[in-house]
Amino acid sequence: MFQSLVRNFLIRRNLAALTPRAALVDMDGTLYDSMQNHATAWYQLMNELGVKCDRDEFFLYEGRTGRSTINLLFNRELGRDATPEEVEKYYHRKTELFNLLPPPGPMPGAAEILSLFKEVGMKIVLVTGSGQHSLIDRLTTDFPGIFTPDLMVTAADVTHGKPHPEPYIRAMQKAGVRPSMSIALENAPLGVESAIRAGVFTVAVTTGPIPRKAFEEVNASVIFNSMPEAARDMPTLLLAMLATRVDK
Numbered sequence: 001m002f003q004s005l006v007r008n009f010l011i012r013r014n015l016a017a018l019t020p021r022a023a024l025v026d027m028d029g030t031l032y033d034s035m036q037n038h039a040t041a042w043y044q045l046m047n048e049l050g051v052k053c054d055r056d057e058f059f060l061y062e063g064r065t066g067r068s069t070i071n072l073l074f075n076r077e078l079g080r081d082a083t084p085e086e087v088e089k090y091y092h093r094k095t096e097l098f099n100l101l102p103p104p105g106p107m108p109g110a111a112e113i114l115s116l117f118k119e120v121g122m123k124i125v126l127v128t129g130s131g132q133h134s135l136i137d138r139l140t141t142d143f144p145g146i147f148t149p150d151l152m153v154t155a156a157d158v159t160h161g162k163p164h165p166e167p168y169i170r171a172m173q174k175a176g177v178r179p180s181m182s183i184a185l186e187n188a189p190l191g192v193e194s195a196i197r198a199g200v201f202t203v204a205v206t207t208g209p210i211p212r213k214a215f216e217e218v219n220a221s222v223i224f225n226s227m228p229e230a231a232r233d234m235p236t237l238l239l240a241m242l243a244t245r246v247d248k
């Protein structure tokens, strides 16, 4: 089953084989069960500003930078971009609102997946559109021995957030790998789109209200229905990636 998915990816990318050496891992909704809090904080912020929105729409913007989300809402409801000063002020306020909520816990299965990547000798790179240090700073305590500051791509490292490929391209530069040597782990369609556009074999995990179909539409390489399911099947998937070749 995984071999045919790997084969489909190889044919689409015109590659002969994959040699996974780096895991490029998203944070919110993948490592932390934080998306409900993000949606709540965005919704509260926009209510404070009198900008009309729907609470669930913020799940669809997951992966965008704060500036991009603010501008999307501003353009739709107010017909203009936010000024740089407004972006700074409102993203700061959104972060305050987020930090008032109960701290989100690690996703079940996340530690197992990260340990597996580490055991097989892969580099692990964080790839997040977030600039919120309350979570980024917790990574080293919640996942000890996994993340190092030199292998992190955050909002501060990129000009363009997901779905632009830049975050994943920067991640591969930091790890010194090519797309054929990488695997991405994502929970949001925009994140999957970003990694796929960067040429990376991308594992999508549906951890929120977004239906499986949305991940098929952005050509996710493999789709799991939960992080524990992804943790259970990841060893088999890595073996399939190593074992599958396409003659060219």
Ligand code: CA
Pocket (backbone or CB within 6 Å): 026, 027, 028, 029, 030, 062, 063, 186, 187, 188, 191
């Ligand atoms: Ca995410």
